[in-house]
Amino acid sequence: MRPPKRARPYARPPITTGPIRLSALPTNAPPQVEPPERPSPDVRPRLGKxxxxxxxxxxxxxxxxxxxxxxxxxxxxxxxxxxxxxxxxxxxxxxxxxxxxxxxxxxxxxxxxxxxxxxxxxxxxxxxxxxxxxxxxxxxxxxxxxxxxxxxxxxxxxxGEEHPLAGGCIEGHRFLVAAILGSPALWAPAREAARKGELNIALGRARKALHRAFTGRLRYTLDGGQREKAEALVLMCPLASKVMDDDAGALEAAALNVHGAGEAIRLGVNAIVRDWRVDPSVDNRPCRVARVWSAQDIPALLDGETVRLGHLAEVRYEPNICRVLALPKEAR
CATH class of the missing domain: 3.40.50.10330 (Probable inorganic polyphosphate/atp-NAD kinase; domain 1)
Structure with missing residues (x-):
């Protein structure tokens, strides 16, 4: 599968600090997929069985x-x-x-x-x-x-309120919370080995992650927009996003443009002490279709599980995977 052809550039929206809405999508984005109507929070779900x-x-x-x-x-x-x-x-x-x-x-x-x-x-x-x-x-x-x-x-x-659970699908793999594409996903195997007490394996996987980190850049397009580069691309589902409504009708795409260990440490500090999206190395916006490619196979972390993708991958928003009994957003 060849990389997508260069599309007509569009103006990049600014980094968003409030709720992301579909009006922020570029005009050349794919047709809007309406999320299912959410039941009224005043109507309590029946829980007889x-x-x-x-x-x-x-x-x-x-x-x-x-x-x-x-x-x-x-x-x-x-x-x-x-x-x-x-x-x-x-x-x-x-x-x-x-x-x-x-x-x-x-x-x-x-x-x-x-x-x-x-x-x-x-x-x-x-x-x-x-x-x-x-x-x-x-x-x-x-x-x-x-x-x-x-x-x-x-x-x-x-x-609890009934909410439709939107998610994403990438090359046949679904995710309900977040997908991380790029070298940061390589740290997951090292973390899992350390959790199991397999320290030698964890050390070897950490060395591999360090070797890959900051070298293999991703190329990507969001909703048919211009080609861009990033160290990693994070796609978050509306329910998990801090800046999107649950029924936003799109994924939150965040490009991580980290150049070296110093910027990675700064990003880590921002992730701990405040919202990591305000870090200058992060650019976020809504999207319904993302196409990502690389010179090497793309490491990915889908809801915490490691997946190895090919050189080219497509991510699509899915508006209604199932129904969940969730807390109101202000109570989470």
Whole structure:
């Protein structure tokens, strides 16, 4: 597949500090895909039949999780059907739970299991409630904020609203929170090896990441605009974005133009002490289609999981992957 032809340049919007809306998209962007209408927050979802799938092998879940889940639900007069599984049987548990036709499917597991549940349920299936039961917990943190799963469960049963969950798709791989394309994605394998205590492997992967970092630049276009270069391209889904409405109808694309270790350290500091988007090495804007290419295979991190793409990849916005029971944005 050849790189896309040079398109007519368009004026780049300024870095956005408030909510991103579709009016910020360039005039030569693909046709707008309307997000599904969000139910009124005044209408409480029906939660008569609840299924729960829990990965009890996860350190953040544990064998006592089913009893804790039952206790929380009992306070709300709900008796869930709970499937406590190890990773090998988790997909079968999800399929069986969805086949029973619940109003709500609660998933207490990692991001990969939450994504699997979302894809199996689809927009016509049950509401999904992804609780923090993994390592990174990117989707639970986006939907409920950074809080323990038991607290998040109580809040969603009290305040939860139905939201369509938009995401992205890149070469057949879906992501529901964020995709990182470029050399920064190479740090994920080193981090995972260190988490498992495999220090020699972690060191080797860190050396590889350092060797690749700041050398392999990406070329990309956003919504048919001009060709640009960046060290990495981050694409965030509306639910996870701090500067987009949940129904914005586009992904937030952030180009990271880091030149050397000094700028990388500065970006890291900004990520800790304030919104990383205000760093001068970051340029962000909305987009529905991104085309990315490189002289080498493109490393990617999709919702915390490492994927190796080819030399050319296309990212597309998907407006309605499933329905989630989320907290109001101001409560996350």
């Amino acid at each position: 609840v299924e729960v799938v829990a990965n009890v092998a996860s350190g953040s879940v544990g064998p006592n999780a089913p009893a804790e889940l039952e206790k929380v639900f009992a306070d709300f007069g709900v008796t869930p059907n709970i499937c406590a599984s190890d990773p090998a049987g988790i997909r079968d548990c999800l399929r069986a739970a969805i086949d029973r036709g619940p109003d709500l499917l609660v998933v207490l597991a990692g991001d990969g299991t939450a994504r699997c549940a979302a894809e199996l349920a689809g927009p016509g299936g049950p509401l999904i409630a992804p609780l923090a039961g993994g390592t990174m917990n990117m989707l639970p943190h986006a939907v409920y904020g950074r809080r323990p799963w038991a607290e998040a469960l109580r809040l969603l049963l009290e305040q």
